[in-house]
Amino acid sequence: MGSKELKQVGLKVTLPRMKILAILQEHGGAQHLSAEDIYKSLIASGEEVGLATVYRVLTQFETAGLVKRHHFEGGQSVFELNQGEHHDHILCLQCGRIEEFVDEVIETRQREIAAQHGFRLAEHSLILYGNCTNPDCPHRPPTH
């Protein structure tokens, strides 16, 4: 299942790569995991991979366009499967919940602003931080 993607981007099909891809694909691929998260997950399932390998593989995946790297508050990078369409993120400062959204109004406005300033827009990073009013929001600091 994951071997096709690996071959496509010219990476050898190895166990660590397959496993990491599988972890990212869980729950529909809409996860945002740190390298450490993935490493722990591997260890938990009895795999013998080094943290360095996790970082190396994730970087290769990013270069290959398989995953996207984000820099949310908190120092560490988080990775998610590249699901094709671009999206931005909103995350809860209380419980760390992350939701994705796409908004054409904002996308369009960004291009206009870039043009006004004499820039050709290449990419952007938009992250909204807030408190989710969900009753089941466990009011504790985010895991990452």
Next chain:
Amino acid sequence: MGSKELKQVGLKVTLPRMKILAILQEHGGAQHLSAEDIYKSLIASGEEVGLATVYRVLTQFETAGLVKRHHFEGGQSVFELNQGEHHDHILCLQCGRIEEFVDEVIETRQREIAAQHGFRLAEHSLILYGNCTNPDCPHRPPTH
């Protein structure tokens, strides 16, 4: 001139703090400097400050609301004087030029999106990355 701000926020008026404030205020206060930048600037002007002090002071300034910290691409944090009104940034991937902008359309839309997802919006980070078409853009990698 900077001593007033320091007293206001309950920090003792010391030479390192005055100097760092002065550096941030240069060029109208619209600079985006890393701790290292500021440290080098101090050293260059013959001051005997430690890098640790620069970090400590910047963190205190941030807590006091005197400066804002941003996480642009590149690992290090950059600091700018808190000029009161919120704004976002657009920066050139080629020359590192940074421009600031405010857009009500985007601001409003962000609040709407947050509300739609059941979030009370606390803050946000919006950074546009592009290539500035300025003829004098020195096509080399950004300094930070």
Next chain:
DNA sequence: TTTGCTGCAAATGCTTTGCATGTAG
């Protein structure tokens, strides 16, 4: 004087790299 500040060096947290061994193609 007393509390808070500073420099220095050491410690930290995340991420990358060097190297010898192992393995996919």
Next chain:
DNA sequence: CTACATGCAAAGCATTTGCAGCAAA
């Protein structure tokens, strides 16, 4: 068989912290 992958330990950065000495109020 050969080029690429891996694990481990060590190295790298950016940033923080412990501590003894100094200085602002």
